[in-house]
Amino acid sequence: MTDPQTPPPSSPATPSDVTTVRDRVAGLMPGLVADLQTLVGIPSVAFPGFPSEPVDAMAAAVVDLLQRSGADDAHLLEIPGGYPAVYATVPGPPGAPTVLLYAHYDVQPAPPEQGWDTDPWVATTKDDGRIYGRGAADDKSGLVIHAGTLQALLPDPPVNIVLLIEGEEETISHLEEFVEAHPELVQCDAFVIADMGNQEVGRPALTTALRGDVSLTVTVRALDHPVHSGLFGGAVPDALIALIRMLATLHDDAGDTVVPGVSSGEWSGADLDEAQLRDSAGLLDGVSFVGTGTLASRLWAKPSATVIGIDAPTVAHASNVLIPQATAKVSMRVVPGTDPDRDLDALIAHLESVAPWGVQVEIQRVKTGWPFAVDMDGAAVRAAESALVDVFDREVETIGSGGSIPLINTLKQACPRADVILWGAEDTALARIHASNESVDPAEIERMVAAQVVALQRLGATVQE
Template sequence: MDTAAKVDALMDGLRADLERLAAIPSVAFPGFPAEPVQEAHDLLVGMLRDIGVERIERIDLPGTAPVIFAEIPPPSPDAPTVLLYSHYDVQPPGDEKLWLSPPFEPTPVEGGLRARGIADDKSNVIAHLGMLRAYEGRPPVGVKIVFEGQEEYGSPFDDYPPSDPERFACDAMVIADLGNLRPGTPTLTTGLRGASEVVVEVRTLQEPRHSGEFGGAAPDALLVLLTALSTLHDVHGDVAVAGLRREEWSGTTYTEEEFRDLAGVSDGVPLIGSGSLGERLWSGPAITVIGLDAPSVEHAASAVVPYARAKLNLRFHPRQDAKEAQRLLVEHLRALRPFGVPLTVTPGDTGPGYEASTGGPAYRAARTALREAWGEDASYVATGGSIPLVNGLARAAPGAEVLLFGAQDSMCNLHAPNERVLFSELRNTVVAMCAFVREYAADFRPGAAS
């Protein structure tokens, strides 16, 4: 078939379905109603049935929203099976006063639509459906579909796939929960940094003491904590915890101007760290103070602070062991004695990173497909964010190639006000998905040229 022409003919319907889906406030966080999540689930089940998908199941696990699992059998015994993943829940809208239009009223913007969750991840749900429509429900590969309903908040489904490996068995999987480095730049994400949290506490006095009478000798807990935190980075802003892995980044990355704009860095404020942005963001560690318990400036008293606490978020190299990375940070902090005061260090949650193997037939097919869709060779990037389910699916299907690409782009404002998706990225993603299954089926068959 003429893939591009077929997809172009489908775009009006795909856009309409994306608007319908994005209008549903399917936030699966505590405190939000469950009915919209169920409504989004039911809408997608109906769309799958309309395509002709016959086997559709609902996976219900304790403490999470329903997962849609659907399956199209391979067209022949020697055809591969591809698992397609995305999620239909969304982040909360946040402060709605910061939105230029109501977050759950899909609104036209130049070249696309604005709404909460329209990029992350409903555009990728629609991209999967678009590929199936292009093949009229009969793609040249077997297909397993996983549409999750509580990815943004986190759920026990992250760890479920290894307990049911037969269900998730496949030859390749496309995790569509991200997208391109920038609009118009086809991108394959090949690495995910791991993540860990650590809490560090200091208690020095039984209660606050007058800073005029006791300051200078009584140990200030906040000063002790700040001194400890200052050891985590060197003079350049690079992480100074020994043993945390850092390597040069050889793939594509942002320009500094792009990154400053994306991060909202104020004019005149330098970036921290040294080396390439890819090295700082993806193939090296980062430690961020994400919370601090200390007296506020507004309610400050003239007293020596008796207690202070900080929560740290550690991101580490995709190939570094998660427990090792957390242990290195914990040991660094526990070895400190700022002004002779010991710290209480408590490790929290940790999750592994992931690095894909890129030499197999699925990656060959993906490179061809992305070139066909966007007209240029794919770039390779990593991400500092984590997708915990990737590791769960990889453990369930250890021989499968894992590809991460989709219709989002780094400038789509995901998790922020005024999230948007571009029709060009959605269209090209559907074209790429169609070309990928075509090329993968051809390359996978016994006797095909490699």
């Protein structure tokens, strides 16, 4: 939150100016909703093994959307080894600051076994007014927010605008290496990342911290072949049992992740509503939360280790044998301010140290994603906060995210001077990103477009003053 002794930056914009922006954006919403519905209908899953044609079609659709919104030079940016990004520039007044608007056009898969109520590739508006479909929130809502911002600001944008739309945020991204090789393309005064959301619709927030993500695979071997569990069980070790014992040491009885040497902290911003979190997570009756401390600390300021996959015989193919080899994939979210390489080293050392019975252990590093913390003192962040206050007519919360956007650190390394704004229309309460029945509230998109327009107006006016 802004220090009450220091009012947020403002331009000559008055409440009537904000009303003018909101009226302008309201007039754009029918077209923006239609564009969102079209984009949801393109199954742009960039994961390996999925067809490339829908991803390429989505990239072309983004180019078309941005060009129709006024970014005449929007074009595909070929990314070596991956799907193309979409890039565009819109010049503002001489001497104006430059703002880079980021979103991504790829989406998570939507397998039927997730339990969708409607076709995930058909945008469906239900009685609650929300639009359902894969990517409706994450992150095709971000694309529409940026398109609406262009439409509301042009032909006279108050700042220089760069648009960078990624095609592989949900999978193995190749954009980070590209940005490292071409830092000149992302030079700006502020990065605006429209891939977040408020805790609930109509309750404005700025995301100020992202946990990082490290992962590994751990393979345990005990035998060179399966053996009869009756003849050998009780004296000969089982690799799967050994692996289970190792994985069980990642948490204490309360459910806190307790890997020696891994950093932990406490959250000082807004907390979460327990009932809302239970509902949004789909927690079953009688199941309690895990961990200690505030819910916000558990989700945004403490590490969390998760076993996201195990290779072992299935129940359908079970046999009365001791398992000779078993493998698990472990993902651990790490806290802002920590070194993820160090935390991954600590996780590896811990698993190696708790292996029982002399079993052989092989660990392979999979991923190291850096956490991120926002500097709240920048002019762009303060302009964003004041815009949220005026558009939503409510005070702004500072929240975190347990998720990760590794590209942000790459962008900051390429342009250290730039502020970072993290916001969007993916409300925590109901959006259900990555899950079945993903949805977005178009009224939240409308408010976020208006807030982004007002923030850019104020940023341009503040710097020019």
